[in-house]
Each structure stands twice: as structure tokens, then as C-alpha cells.
Amino acid sequence: MSVPDEQDDPYADATAVAVAASSIPGEFLVPDLVETFTAEHPEAVVDTVVTDSAGVFTALRDGSAEVGFAGAEPDGDDLDAEVVAADEIVLAVPRGHALDTGEPVTVAQLAATPLVEREEGSGTRRSFTDALAERGTPLITAQQWTIRDTNEGVIEAVAAGDGVGVVSAWALARHARAEVREVRVEGDPIERCLYLVLRRDDDLGPAATSFVALAREQSWV
Template sequence: MNFKQLEVFLAVADTGSFSRGAEATFLTQSTVSQHIAALEKEFGLKLLDRTGRGALLTEGGKVLCQHARQILAGAAGLDHAMRRFKGIEEAVLRIGGSNIPGDYLIPAVLPLLLERFPGLQVTLVQGDSHEILEKLARETVEIGVVGNADSREDVDFEPLVRDTIRLVVGRGHRWRNKGDIALTELVEEPLILREEGSGTGKALAVALQQAGIDIGKLTIKARLGSNEAVKQAVTAGIGVAFMSELSTGRELERGDLAAIDVSGLQVVRSFYIATRAGRELSPAARAFATVMKEKYQLPPGR
């Protein structure tokens, strides 16, 4: 059984005639008869009585007629839905974002994305980089933006933008007007860090190790689960923190925070578009990746 046979069957049933059914489906009458015969053979039932009054549905034919209409209507609806999905006229996109992409990078491109594709519905799921990559691998999100490119075979990473991580202090801190400090001054200073698994934390640990400092030897006062929590703690004077420039722009402008250089220490990391390895992206996910790269993509060769 196929859709064409059902279309032919309904054409004959609706017109009450094999010849008119053939005209309606642009087939020869013999081809129409073959389609009907194939259906009758498949179901083991006579579906149409050939009478002097035309082709009349049998009781079995009436049952098939009812279901055939539902099947063909469903097929037409499916075709319409897939065309809308392909054109991003009607689609739901689940995006994963680690903390900084989820708080700053992704929200900044949503107005442009939704202006281009007003029928798109976006769900943003946030967590640290490890959590987002796990959600991507479990297919609870289709595409992600993360700050930590783990070496894993099930995810592909494309560099998106670089970010500088700088030491920040609050309004009343004694370093506020120093401009820069020595690396040794950092060891005894109360420090606020992000939670385990944070891309910021990993980048900082690597940079400190390269500078000859074990992060475990620092005076860590707290580990907090978001950039906003870290900013509040620094503003309150609990300690100093290394934070992304992307996340502190407003506070630095207002003077709530001040950025301090640490001699001999440079912390730079990249954010990545993460996708499932070997999997086809939906049109909506491809559109999102395009818009992200338009706004943030690293220049070639950098």
C-alpha cells in the first residue's frame, strides 16, 4: 500500500466512477483499476462494487475511505510542517550555554536571530562547560557555546571568540589605584573562584601553573556558581577574583570594580561552538551558528 493507491481509491470513491477517478488523478483507467486491485489484494477484501450506478463503496471500502482520508491529511500536514521546519518558519531550538556565553554572548545575538526568523522559538539551557557538553552528548540540547573544549570524540568544537580574564577588585580595595601588582602579592590575598568545572577556573589554573604558582596554594575564600555571585562577593569586599572581561564591562565602566594587571600572568581563553560529532544540524541550529559567527568569529589566522 502506498499514498498514490490511497489517492486513487479516494478519487474513485468520491466521483463514483473509475473513468472520472482516472481523470482526477491524471492516470489511465487501466492504471486506476490496477491500483484498486492491488489494494483489494492487500486487504483481502472487495472495496468497490462495480454497478450500473457506478463504483460504490462496500462496507470494507467505507472503513478504508475513512482511514485513507486521515492518512492523506496527516501526510499533507507532515509535508507542510517539514517545509516550515526547513525554512525555520516554525521550529524550536534548544541551545546550551556555559555561564559567560549563556549570560552575555548568546542573549546579545537573540534579537538579530529572532528578527531574521520570527517563527523560531529558542530555549537556552545554562550550566558549566562540562554540564553543557554532557547535555549535548545526551541530545537534550542541539548546539552549545562553551568555554572549555574537552578532548572528547562525541563533540566537535569550533573556535568562536577569545576572552581575557583579568583580576578585579572592589571600590575600597587597597590595590584599586595600583594598576598592576606582582604575582607574589596574589598568594596571600583572599580570592574568590568559580565552581569546579568552570572554563574560567580551568584557564586560570593553567596560566598560574605556567607562571609557577599552584592554585591550591592561594588563599581561596569561596567558590561560587555564577559570575554574578562572584561580582557581588568582590563588590562586598570578600576578596578579589579573576573574571572575564566580557562579564565585567558594565561594572568597570561604573567604577564598581577595577581591573588590575598581574605582572607575569596573562589569562586568555576561547569560547567555542560545540556540536555533536557526525550529526546533521537542523536549519535553526545552523542559523544560530551563523549569527554567532557573524558577531563574534575570530579573524582568520588568529
């Protein structure tokens, strides 16, 4: 792994923290964490970039971020992940849609329904497809999917009638629309963990060390 030299690294300053977060932790966990941290350390600057989970892993590996938060575990043994929160993945269904019955949706029904999903690097999408595969009922790969790069974009597409959305329950609650209903897939809830992710071989700077300690203290599990 190549990490920038300290003299070229804008985050080598003892009072700076570079954070990369995927959309759900970036919207629901990191802002409050940064507010608390900067209140305790007014000299500190936290630079947060919100991307998808794959982007978080890339930022950690290329040295542009010291601390990551993601909705999926990283592949490879160069990054360590620890659970800091849990979330549920649900379906966003247009009001009046055939699946808007109040009953859980079967995978067979989903397979015949256009879906609105996040991009391939999204932890939400990865957790959803992995959960269905583990149940022995993977979605059909040729199924019609509409891709949006934010959770709010998924919900907006559902409201516009583009399909049934796959979203975080947190995101659906925050970006609620009158024309969109929450529905669950049959079986156990599709729950996924949110992770604090760090480079395994990294020596964090003083500010990043304090930031990580605060994140662990305020674990949302």
C-alpha cells in the same frame, strides 16, 4: 552516546533550536545572536539554558542541547569546538585593598590572598588556573576560596570584602561597582577563547543548522 528518539525529543521540530551556553557567552554573545536569528526566522523558537562550561558539554552529550557555547574546550573526541570570540580574565579588587595599587599583581601576592572564584566547572576558573600552571606558578590548592556560581555574584562578593575575584573583563565592565577595581596579573594578559561546541556525530535539524551558520557569520573574534 545516547540521544533521545525523535518522537520523544522536544527539539526535533524543524523550527526549534536547543542551546546551552556558559555564563560569558550566555550573557554577551547568545542574546544578540538569538535576537538576530528570530528576526530572520520568526517561526523559530530558541530555547537557551545558561550553565557552566561543564554543563554545556553534558547537555550536548545527553541530547538536551543541539548547540553549545562554552568558555573552555571540551575533553574527549565526541565534541567539536571552534573559536567564535576572545575574552580576558582579570582580577576584581576591592577599592583600598592592599592589591589596589594600579600595578600588576604577582602570583606570590595572589597565593597569600583569599580569592573569589566561580565553581569548578566554570571555563573562567579553568582558564585562569591553567594559565598560571603554564607559567609555572600554580596557585596553592589549600588557598582560601569563596565560590560563586555567577560572574555578578563574584563581583558582589568582592564588593562585600570576601576576597579578590577572578572574572571576565567583559563581566567586570558590565557589572561595574564603584567599590571594585580592575587589576591584572603580571605578565602577558590571561586571554581565553570562547567556543561554539557541537556533537561530532550529530545531524543538526534545519533550524539548528541555520542558527550555527549565523553564529559562524557573526564570529566575534
